[in-house]
Amino acid sequence: MATNEDQNASDLDLVQRIKRGDDPAFKEMVDRYNARIYSLSYGVLRNSEDAEEATQDAFLTLYRKIGTFDESKKFFSWFYRVALNAAYSRARRRKPGVTISLDDYVPRFRDDGHAASPEFAAFVDGAEDEAIARDLAERAAGFIAELPDAYRDAIWMVDVEEMKPADVAETLDISIAALKSRLHRARLFVRQRLLEVATVPQSGAAERRVAP
Amino acid sequence: MKHDEITCKRLILESLVEYEDGSMPEPDRQALEQHLSHCPPCIVFLKGYRATGRTLKMLKPREIPKNLAEAVMRFVRERCNKKE
Numbered sequence: 001m002a003t004n005e006d007q008n009a010s011d012l013d014l015v016q017r018i019k020r021g022d023d024p025a026f027k028e029m030v031d032r033y034n035a036r037i038y039s040l041s042y043g044v045l046r047n048s049e050d051a052e053e054a055t056q057d058a059f060l061t062l063y064r065k066i067g068t069f070d071e072s073k074k075f076f077s078w079f080y081r082v083a084l085n086a087a088y089s090r091a092r093r094r095k096p097g098v099t100i101s102l103d104d105y106v107p108r109f110r111d112d113g114h115a116a117s118p119e120f121a122a123f124v125d126g127a128e129d130e131a132i133a134r135d136l137a138e139r140a141a142g143f144i145a146e147l148p149d150a151y152r153d154a155i156w157m158v159d160v161e162e163m164k165p166a167d168v169a170e171t172l173d174i175s176i177a178a179l180k181s182r183l184h185r186a187r188l189f190v191r192q193r194l195l196e197v198a199t200v201p202q203s204g205a206a207e208r209r210v211a212p
Numbered sequence: 213m214k215h216d217e218i219t220c221k222r223l224i225l226e227s228l229v230e231y232e233d234g235s236m237p238e239p240d241r242q243a244l245e246q247h248l249s250h251c252p253p254c255i256v257f258l259k260g261y262r263a264t265g266r267t268l269k270m271l272k273p274r275e276i277p278k279n280l281a282e283a284v285m286r287f288v289r290e291r292c293n294k295k296e
Contacts, residue, residue, distance in 0.1 A: 030284050035276045042273045052277050056287040063288050106225070107257070113219025115253035137270035144271075159268040165233065180229045191264040 043156035044087035155186035
């Protein structure tokens with residue numbers, strides 16, 4: 001399996017050939033990155049048609065702006081930023097953003113810093129059932145979409161795309177500590193939202209409807 | 213970090229990422245696990261946190277559109293007058 005360094009050296013070779021006008025090198029770049037860029041775009045847009053169009057935009061920008069890429073940097077970081085910009089540009093055209101407060105979803109503790117037992121129910125049982133887990137995943141996608149962009153990028157790239165935190169931090173141009181902080185806040189938010197939808201029993205819902 | 217300094221709040225809000233990604237120093241990890249060993253709420257929380265992670269892994273698009281690479285090449289060619 002290629003290391004990050006091998007991958008970057010191979011990317012740089014393609015970049016230099018593209019800068020010289022080598023069209024087969026551009027096609028090779030498209031073959032190498034189209035699935036990853038699509039997946040990254042999908043995380044922002046959650047719609048296959050929009051993600052496909054954002055992928056096309058990203059490669060068009062790559063083709064036109066490759067001359068501005070600083071070869072002392074990692075290519076994928078530059079290109080992922082290009083792709084995120086393309087996806088967010090399309091997302092902004094589609095709908096206005098909704099602002100949420102992450103602080104509302106941080107767990108509460110007693111004054112002595114310990115947890116009150118009933119606070120931390122788990123949805124683990126559901127997550128271990130394939131069909132329920134798929135449903136929860138769809139809901140999680142919706143919750144991620146509610147996050148501010150900076151938090152959404154962090155959780156999508158680390159937890160969904162399973163990129164290395166160091167690579168994500170470099171792509172987002174932030175420290176690893178800052179990335180971990182965003183990642184954790186995003187996870188706490190998604191966990192809490194999943195908990196809310198996964199622990200409402202059907203009978204309980206019915207009872208609440210008839211309760212005074 | 214000493215065991216007697218660990219509270220649920222500190223474990224959950226400050227330490228969990230390093231614990232989960234394996235970057236926590238060994239003495240801190242031991243202290244955290246000591247807390248976990250006698251704190252059912254934190255164990256339940258950790259299970260939910262990990263279940264969240266497993267759930268998120270399922271979100272990666274399972275299918276890439278057919279002929280995406282060809283569509284990208286066609287799109288770029290049309291806008292840059294590139295030759296086949």
